[in-house]
Amino acid sequence: MEDMLFYDRIQFAFTITFHYLFPQLTMGLSMIIVFLKWRSIRTKDRRYNDAAKFLMRIFAINFMMGVITGIPMEFQFGTNWAKFSELTGDIIGQTLAMEGMFSFFLESSFLALFIFGEKWLGQRLHFLTAFLVFLGSWASGFFILATNAWMQHPVGYEIVENGKYVLTHFSALFGNPWLLPAFLHNQLASLVTSSFVVGGIGAYYLLRQEQVDSGKLLLKTGIIFGVVSTVLVAFPTGDWAAKNMVKYQPASFAAMEGIFKTEGGGTEIVLIGQPNMLEKEIDNKIAVPGVLSFLTYRDWDMEIKGMDAFEKDQLPTNVPALYYAYHMMVGLGTLFIGLMLMGLFYWVRGKIYNNKFLLWMIMFATPFPYLANIAGWFTAEMGRQPWLVYGLLRTDAGVSPTVSSGNTLFTLLGFMGLYLLLGLLFFTLVMRIINQGPKV
Numbered sequence: 301m302e303d304m305l306f307y308d309r310i311q312f313a314f315t316i317t318f319h320y321l322f323p324q325l326t327m328g329l330s331m332i333i334v335f336l337k338w339r340s341i342r343t344k345d346r347r348y349n350d351a352a353k354f355l356m357r358i359f360a361i362n363f364m365m366g367v368i369t370g371i372p373m374e375f376q377f378g379t380n381w382a383k384f385s386e387l388t389g390d391i392i393g394q395t396l397a398m399e400g401m402f403s404f405f406l407e408s409s410f411l412a413l414f415i416f417g418e419k420w421l422g423q424r425l426h427f428l429t430a431f432l433v434f435l436g437s438w439a440s441g442f443f444i445l446a447t448n449a450w451m452q453h454p455v456g457y458e459i460v461e462n463g464k465y466v467l468t469h470f471s472a473l474f475g476n477p478w479l480l481p482a483f484l485h486n487q488l489a490s491l492v493t494s495s496f497v498v499g500g501i502g503a504y505y506l507l508r509q510e511q512v513d514s515g516k517l518l519l520k521t522g523i524i525f526g527v528v529s530t531v532l533v534a535f536p537t538g539d540w541a542a543k544n545m546v547k548y549q550p551a552s553f554a555a556m557e558g559i560f561k562t563e564g565g566g567t568e569i570v571l572i573g574q575p576n577m578l579e580k581e582i583d584n585k586i587a588v589p590g591v592l593s594f595l596t597y598r599d600w601d602m603e604i605k606g607m608d609a610f611e612k613d614q615l616p617t618n619v620p621a622l623y624y625a626y627h628m629m630v631g632l633g634t635l636f637i638g639l640m641l642m643g644l645f646y647w648v649r650g651k652i653y654n655n656k657f658l659l660w661m662i663m664f665a666t667p668f669p670y671l672a673n674i675a676g677w678f679t680a681e682m683g684r685q686p687w688l689v690y691g692l693l694r695t696d697a698g699v700s701p702t703v704s705s706g707n708t709l710f711t712l713l714g715f716m717g718l719y720l721l722l723g724l725l726f727f728t729l730v731m732r733i734i735n736q737g738p739k740v
Contacts, residue, residue, distance in 0.1 A: 307708040308380040308699050313681075314712065315372055317674055318719050322366035324673045327441050327487060328494030329359050330434035332525055337430045341423055347517050347738075349423075352430065354514075354738035355498065356414055359433075361729050363411060365722065367404075372715065380708060384688050384698030390466045391457060392447045395473065399443035407436030438487060445483045446474060451689050452680070453478040453548045465692070481544055482680075485537040488529050489676060492636060493669040495526035499643070500666035501734055503659040511737040516653055519662070523647055526640040534633055539595070545683065546596055549690065551610040552683035555619045556626040557592060558582045562606040566590030566599075570627075575620045580608070617685045625678040632672040639665060 333352050340348035374396070377385045385393075410432040418426045456472025457465045467473060499522020505515030545553040554560075558570045560580040569592040573585030590600040607615055616622050643662060646652035652659075684690055688698040 303705040304701075304703070304708070305696050305699055307705045307712065308703075309695070311380065311708055311712040311715065312373070312376055315369065315376065315715055315719075317677075318723075319366065319369040319373060320674065320677060321670060322362045322369065323437070323441070324490045324493050324670065325497060326359055326362045326366060326490075327437045328491035328525075328529070329355055329362070329497070330430075330437045331491060332494055332498055332521060333359065334427075334430050334434045335525075336521065337427045341427055347513060350738040351514060351517055351521070353415075353418075354733070356411075356430070356433075357733050358497075358730055360411060360415060361726065361733070363407065365726050368722065369719070380700055380703055381688075381698050382700035382703075384693065387463060387693060387698070388465050388689060390464060391450060391473070394467065395443045395447040395450075399440050399447075403436050403440035403443060405436075407433055407440065410436065441487055441490070442483055445486060446476070446479055448680070449476045449479040449482055452482075452684055453544075454689050454692055465689070478544055478548065481537060481540040485533060485541045486676075488533040488537055489669075489673050491525060491529035492533055492633075493673060495522045495529055495640070496636070496662070496666050496669045498522035499526055500663045503663040504734070505737065506653055507656065507659050507663065511739060514738045519643075519652070519659075520647060522662075523640060523643040523652075526636070527644050530633065530636045530640050534637065538633070543596065546604070549683060550605050551607065551614050552616055552622070554605055554607045554610070555616045556622050556679060556683055557604075558585075558623050559592075559604060559606040560608065562603065562609050564603060566593040566601045567596075567604040568592060569595070575623050577619060613686070616683055618682060622679060622682040625675045625682060629672050629675040629679060632668055632675070636665075636669065636672070 333355050336348045336352035336355070339345070340352060410429040413421065414426065414429040414433060417429065421429065450473060453476060454465070455476050456467055456469035458468050460466055498518050502515045502517070502519030502522055505511045506519065542553070545556070558573060558575055559567060560575075560582070566589060568587040568589045570582055571586045571588065573582035573587070576583045593602040593604060594600050596602070596604060607619070639661060643652060643658060646655055646658060686695050687693065688695045
């Protein structure tokens with residue numbers, strides 16, 4: 301049973317991690333495309349329109365890959381997690397169906413119109429198609445996160461005689477106090493990824509001295525969106541999401557912050573250190589006293605419960621992995637703010653386009669928001685363990701008892717091979733679009 305659970309979790313972790321490489325770009329990129337299209341109408345500057353169509357080609361490849369890699373995850377609910385689907389399907393099935401019926405069809409339909417219908421639609425209707433693609437991509441994120449929010453903080457349900465969870469208040473599903481902070485934080489994080497991709501492409505053109513005008517426009521756009529999104533993803537949305545963890549999942553909050561022991565007075569914030577699970581302490585730590593209490597409660601002396609205040613079976617199953625994922629997300633996010641503010645400083649002074657060191661930094665930083673986003677998802681999902689539905693359904697009670705660990709391992713290896721080929725195909729197609737540039 302333990303092997304079965306391990307391989308089921310590894311397979312889902314691998315497939316969802318690979319899948320999330322794509323929607324985290326499309327959700328943020330759709331907003332940037334709307335902005336560029338709007339600017340092209342306002343200024344009559346053709347460069348903005350060319351940039352919007354160029355980025356939409358990258359969006360289309362990402363969207364296609366997101367669809368391909370999203371389908372296996374839906375099937376895994378029925379194969380590897382049949383008991384979870386049986387018990388909770390009446391609730392999570394609604395939001396997942398809404399994501400497919402409304403968001404996917406809205407996004408895909410108007411994506412085709414944007415790519416092929418500019419001359420037929422005219423500029424204003426063409427802008428409308430871009431906006432509807434943006435609306436569909438963000439609605440998709442909303443419905444998925446509504447599903448996840450119910451798993452993190454179940455509301456508006458009752459348990460019927462056969463043990464199934466059914467929804468009693470539909471409004472509670474979308475009024476879940478976990479949903480809005482998680483949604484805003486996630487969408488801004490996707491905008492961070494998109495900002496770095498757009499800015500990185502612009503830096504790439506400037507370093508190669510190819511399509512210089514387009515490179516300047518993309519770099520400027522990436523920096524502007526990057527400054528706004530990197531700051532807002534930390535505060536207020538990240539702060540809001542962390543306060544939800546303290547309120548609804550205090551054991552998980554203690555684990556991700558590395559608080560082993562409850563101490564009277566203010567709680568320190570650990571900047572650097574390694575969790576020692578034998579001694580129940582943080583080794584080689586660099587910490588600032590009282591700061592975590594202030595950030596959490598706006599009170600330097602407020603007590604925050606440590607892991608010693610909870611039963612062992614209520615704590616996350618892998619504290620070190622949760623701790624490192626959280627600190628990776630926060631650490632990278634801090635670096636992103638610094639890099640984008642530096643880019644803004646040099647752009648305002650008119651010196652960024654010839655600053656090769658900064659251009660190299662922005663270009664090489666492009667993959668790191670992907671890592672930060674994945675670390676953020678790992679934080680949310682590992683923090684919820686050992687629960688599939690927090691406080692209601694434990695993870696080991698949600699697996700399919702008839703699917704062996706050998707079958708799961710075999711299909712996991714198949715996914716790895718297939719996704720390697722898909723990843724190489726995706727990289728080849730995107731690099732071809734980038735090398736062609738906005739001016740084909």
